[in-house]
Amino acid sequence: MESVPLSEIKVAILGHVSVGKTTVLNAILGDKFGEVSMRRTTAGINFFRIVPSTEATTEQLSKDWLKEEGIKTADKVHEEIEESNKKLRAAQQIEEKWFNVARDPLCEMRENTSLVLVDIPGINEADSNSIYMNYVQTNWKSFDCVVVVMDARQGVNTEEQVGLLRLVKENLSKKKPLPVIVLFNKVDEPDDTEQALLVQESQKKIASMFGVGCREEAVKQLPKLSGKKGAAHAIPISDLYPVVIPVSAIRAFFYRSASSLSFEEFRKKFDKEIVDKIGREELSRHKWRKMSIDQKYKALYDLVVDGSEDDEEVTQGTGFDTFLCALSVSVGGHETQTKLLHTQLDAAIQSMNNPSCSQLKALHQKSNAINKDMGDIKKTFWTKYASCKEEALETLSEGPRVEVMAQPAALLHEYFSFATSVGWNDEAKLVEKSFGKLIHEQLGVIVNKQNLDLAAKAHLSRGGIEDNCRLCSDCRGTEDSGKPRKRKQLVMRARSTRRKSYRSDDDDSTSSKRRKSNRSVDDDSVVILDHQQECYKHGELTWDALSLYDWIAIFQSFLHTMPFEVLSEDILKIEMLKDEYVSHLPSTMMKQCECIHCYNKNEGSFGDEDLVCNSCGTDFERADKCQKTIQKDNWKVYSEGGRTKIVGRLANIEIPSSPLDKKHWGHVAWSFRKLTDSARQHASG
Numbered sequence: 001m002e003s004v005p006l007s008e009i010k011v012a013i014l015g016h017v018s019v020g021k022t023t024v025l026n027a028i029l030g031d032k033f034g035e036v037s038m039r040r041t042t043a044g045i046n047f048f049r050i051v052p053s054t055e056a057t058t059e060q061l062s063k064d065w066l067k068e069e070g071i072k073t074a075d076k077v078h079e080e081i082e083e084s085n086k087k088l089r090a091a092q093q094i095e096e097k098w099f100n101v102a103r104d105p106l107c108e109m110r111e112n113t114s115l116v117l118v119d120i121p122g123i124n125e126a127d128s129n130s131i132y133m134n135y136v137q138t139n140w141k142s143f144d145c146v147v148v149v150m151d152a153r154q155g156v157n158t159e160e161q162v163g164l165l166r167l168v169k170e171n172l173s174k175k176k177p178l179p180v181i182v183l184f185n186k187v188d189e190p191d192d193t194e195q196a197l198l199v200q201e202s203q204k205k206i207a208s209m210f211g212v213g214c215r216e217e218a219v220k221q222l223p224k225l226s227g228k229k230g231a232a233h234a235i236p237i238s239d240l241y242p243v244v245i246p247v248s249a250i251r252a253f254f255y256r257s258a259s260s261l262s263f264e265e266f267r268k269k270f271d272k273e274i275v276d277k278i279g280r281e282e283l284s285r286h287k288w289r290k291m292s293i294d295q296k297y298k299a300l301y302d303l304v305v306d307g308s309e310d311d312e313e314v315t316q317g318t319g320f321d322t323f324l325c326a327l328s329v330s331v332g333g334h335e336t337q338t339k340l341l342h343t344q345l346d347a348a349i350q351s352m353n354n355p356s357c358s359q360l361k362a363l364h365q366k367s368n369a370i371n372k373d374m375g376d377i378k379k380t381f382w383t384k385y386a387s388c389k390e391e392a393l394e395t396l397s398e399g400p401r402v403e404v405m406a407q408p409a410a411l412l413h414e415y416f417s418f419a420t421s422v423g424w425n426d427e428a429k430l431v432e433k434s435f436g437k438l439i440h441e442q443l444g445v446i447v448n449k450q451n452l453d454l455a456a457k458a459h460l461s462r463g464g465i466e467d468n469c470r471l472c473s474d475c476r477g478t479e480d481s482g483k484p485r486k487r488k489q490l491v492m493r494a495r496s497t498r499r500k501s502y503r504s505d506d507d508d509s510t511s512s513k514r515r516k517s518n519r520s521v522d523d524d525s526v527v528i529l530d531h532q533q534e535c536y537k538h539g540e541l542t543w544d545a546l547s548l549y550d551w552i553a554i555f556q557s558f559l560h561t562m563p564f565e566v567l568s569e570d571i572l573k574i575e576m577l578k579d580e581y582v583s584h585l586p587s588t589m590m591k592q593c594e595c596i597h598c599y600n601k602n603e604g605s606f607g608d609e610d611l612v613c614n615s616c617g618t619d620f621e622r623a624d625k626c627q628k629t630i631q632k633d634n635w636k637v638y639s640e641g642g643r644t645k646i647v648g649r650l651a652n653i654e655i656p657s658s659p660l661d662k663k664h665w666g667h668v669a670w671s672f673r674k675l676t677d678s679a680r681q682h683a684s685g
Contacts, residue, residue: 014147275296349377385411
């Protein structure tokens with residue numbers, strides 16, 4: 001039976017530097033998990049997966065993800081984050097860390113679903129080069145709720161604060177609408193009327209910026225709705241979000257964490273600064289000043305322990321209870337979370353790029369878990385594949401870079417493996433059909449690009465071959481006369497092509513025309529040099545640069561790998577083309593290869609010191625370099641005795657020995673053959 005995957009509801013906490021994001025996180029979790037100070041603290045992206053403490057038993061520990069990562073204490077997490085931050089602050093990079101935290105659930109959770117809090121560093125980091133802002137934009141679709149933390153003492157009066165809210169608004173409209181909770185933090189004195197007025201003014205500015213009405217009535221309903229079935233639908237998203245809530249995260253953290261501590265733990269966890277701050281507000285300032293440090297700790301501890309029984313009571317006056325209600329309404333409950341998971345999957349399916357079989361299986365499992373229609377996976381895959389195939393064929397049409405065809409072939413392979421594993425037999429058959437069509441279209445591009453005249457011309461240009469090369473006994477036809485025979489029809493074809501291009505040139509430059517007219521069209525080296533320059537664009541090989549040997553090698557690669565029973569017509573077409581190209585191979589060119597072969601085997605057997613290798617222009621004394629030149633070097637041009645010489649190799653492409661290699665021209669056909677073999681085994685098994 002297929003295992004049910006763990007789903008995640010992600011709540012992102014973002015804001016500027018030192019507004020109290022990590023303090024808010026610590027208050028939510030009821031312990032000190034992240035660094036807190038006046039300077040910038042968080043440097044990495046930290047994910048806190050909440051594991052219900054009442055269920056952190058054998059059943060929970062049996063889950064694979066929990067076995068692998070384990071549950072960590074607050075001290076251990078804090079220590080790890082602090083050490084990681086020291087390294088990350090010195091580097092312009094993003095690192096994601098995951099922590100499993102055991103605590104009571106913040107809201108009602110559906111089965112096999114965890115709440116994950118995402119602590120994101122200040123997006124206005126002076127030396128972060130906008131990497132955190134870019135992270136928020138890139139990962140917005142993965143969030144299910146966003147908590148924006150702002151400093152209430154500043155209001156919405158700076159460009160940075162306005163910019164942050166604009167970033168949120170832009171992502172809401174362009175990428176994904178989701179619940180947004182704005183926390184005005186550091187409202188540490190609820191009775192401060194001046195600060196209360198500033199908060200009200202900020203609430204109005206935010207409402208105006210987002211084009212929404214007053215949120216006060218909706219906020220008042222939050223405590224009544226929290227935890228109730230269908231709470232998220234009781235208030236339309238347009239009437240509630242963005243919801244603005246003033247809070248004191250430091251006071252909430254103190255109360256929510258202190259109430260469960262022993263006195264010794266209390267003294268160890270809270271420093272004198274926070275004890276003084278809370279003590280002055282809760283006890284008489286006059287009385288507080290007269291106490292010793294030990295008396296202060298004891299008095300405040302007694303007040304917290306004796307005066308609070310649960311989180312809601314201890315957070316009265318901090319605004320945190322209202323925030324937790326808003327969070328519960330936003331992401332809590334089976335119905336709400338199922339809807340959020342549907343939205344998650346829609347985004348994941350639409351954004352899948354070159355998905356593997358395992359990724360497709362994960363999407364399939366999650367879709368099953370929430371009863372989502374599988375048609376979206378099928379439709380999106382074929383749309384992505386069509387786009388990938390079109391791009392690959394277009395790139396192949398621009399130049400002989402066959403490796404680009406491996407990507408659409410790999411997509412089909414992965415989808416076939418996935419389809420057969422989940423019993424989608426119709427989809428598996430469609431993959432086979434699409435694979436055959438892919439090869440047919442690839443061959444269509446190649447057949448359209450092949451040009452026998454240009455191939456012969458390119459062949460001559462790289463060899464620079466005379467009709468008798470005099471490097472072995474098999475081609476000494478005119479040795480006695482000492483005059484090499486003129487090149488035959490292939491060279492004349494190259495010359496005539498060049499003449500036509502001169503006549504049709506539209507260059508209006510007189511000097512340019514004069515330079516061209518002064519060229520000797522009968523000078524083979526000039527013709528060949530111009531052709532080779534035309535065949536390379538920005539250092540990349542073009543179709544026109546392929547020689548006879550190149551094309552024969554390409555055709556042969558297909559013939560060795562294509563399944564005849566499926567692509568018989570294409571195979572016959574390729575065989576005919578190959579035979580035609582072979583029939584046009586000049587004998588002297590073949591002898592040239594033999595000459596290099598035999599001379600390298602019989603070094604020093606010929607003694608004409610004035611002869612040079614017609615392939616690379618090397619003296620006989622250095623003839624050991626001939627083979628290297630032909631195998632490795634691209635074409636080169638140099639002058640000797642006032643005449644331009646062109647050297648290079650007879651074939652410009654190298655066919656890998658194995659069709660497993662993406663650069664093998666038969667790689668896609670070989671992949672298709674492997675897939676059809678797998679399909680037969682699957683059908684028979």
